[in-house]
Amino acid sequence: MTNSASKASNFPKLVSAGADAVIVYLGEGISVSVNQQVLAAVKAVEEQLSDVVLDLVPSYNSLMVYYDVLRTDEPEIRERLRKTLSDLTSDDQELIGKHHRIPVYYDESVGPDLARIAETNNCSVDDVIKAHTEQTYRVYAMGFAPGFAYLGEVNEKIRTPRLDNPRKRITAGSVAIAESQTAVYPSSSPGGWNIIGRTSTQLYDPSSGTISPLNVGDEVEFYSVSKEQFVDDGGDTETLS
């Protein structure tokens, strides 16, 4: 057993998630290495437990596994998961996700929190845009709503806490920051994240064959586009306040 394995001997930890599910914790907190373990676990479970698994919910450091109670029971699935997860390798080449580039129109008409973020962090609006576009983000988790990807981690210079009063409606495509995370609102919804711009890229398209182009483990980069480009690409210029 390697050092890192013995240090992490509390994991994987299996906990009941109800009569038809268990949740597996693969580590603590938010880190690329733990999230990579989650991905490896998803792959291993898909390969080895597909005869009994009904659904999976990967997140930052955990994986919830739904199973068919007519084909297995809790002691058996725990045993099989323990076996499957005991020899996980997270350096698997196949686990490197896709790279996505998302155009963003950064402007106060569609990003009402842009100026405030600049002000509270003692920098210019251009600095905020630069900091947001310089980073490559990882999709740590998908959820909350269809196609909503939790991306991390945001440059410390522009980290901003959630709003005290969430907005009642945020336009689909809004690009947002909350603490060390950034995300695109795939559909119009209420929300408490700070809005800095908007993308014309559709991240949840119920009419298409795939629900979302993004998957946990993928990489996302944002780049700044002009209003003309944004409108040309079909972006929605509705003002948000």
Next chain:
Amino acid sequence: MMRIIEPGMRAAIQDFGRFGYLSKGLTRGGPMDEHAFLWANRLLNNDFNAAQIEVTLGGFEAEFDCDCQCAVTGAGVELTLDGETLNNWQNFKVRAGQRLKMGYATAGVRAYLAVQGGFQVEPKWGSCATVTRDAVGGLHGDGSPLKAGDEISFNQQELQMSRRVGWAYRPNYEKTPVIGLIPGFQYDAFPMSARETFCYEDYEVTKDSDRMGIRLSGKALEYDGEGLVSEGVNVGSVQVPANGQPIIMMHDRQTLGGYPKLGTINPFDLGRLAQCQPGQTVRFTRIEGKVAQQQLRRFYQFFNVRLTCQAGDNLRS
């Protein structure tokens, strides 16, 4: 074909729900009261998954253009066919041109209307369950509930013998239910006092409850464990937000959440909880996961429920 005259507060197509899309953030959907839903299909010899209409709080009216057979289960609603009273929890014949009307729910919240052969609705990602929040499913595929003038088709089938659900199997929705809690998730991180409070005090269902969650009010539950990184939330998970008032996550729940959870409600009892009207008292009791799982297995076997992952082998595709 059946035409909606009046949907009431909310009427929406439901089958048993979507499986295999949680990793994309798409929730399950499906009937809030699986017990009542499955009985309606069984009364008509339908597949367990045949699409029905979930009617919230009654006030529903529809007209049929052909002969068929239907059943209504769940909430206590006064049921009439061209003004003639019918019984719930049994199948009945409908003639072309007749109007079926539901009064307002006097007990329970959700009534299920099934037609023999099931309503024919185009599935979206393996299911026609309406999830308004996800803009998916339902008659138009976009998550919208049914509205007046909507026409829903079904295959006419040979009529069945009349059948009804025995009294022993019909829940009394007015009685205070005792709901099983399977300890899990952050159960061990809750102080003993919170675990005991939840299972020994009365809670009241609040009017803010909906298809995402049943919100309770009562003695606040303390949590002194560490903050949580967002993780999967099951149907029936008991979330405890900062104010200590528990929320039972239901079929249209968000797939990830960051609040600590005491555990998960016994799926067998969840439908009973979904039928509690605002202001109704509920009580909770601990149940072993093993026992709940046996109950769930028997329940699925009885109704011939066979679940499959609709996303296919690759859950991440």
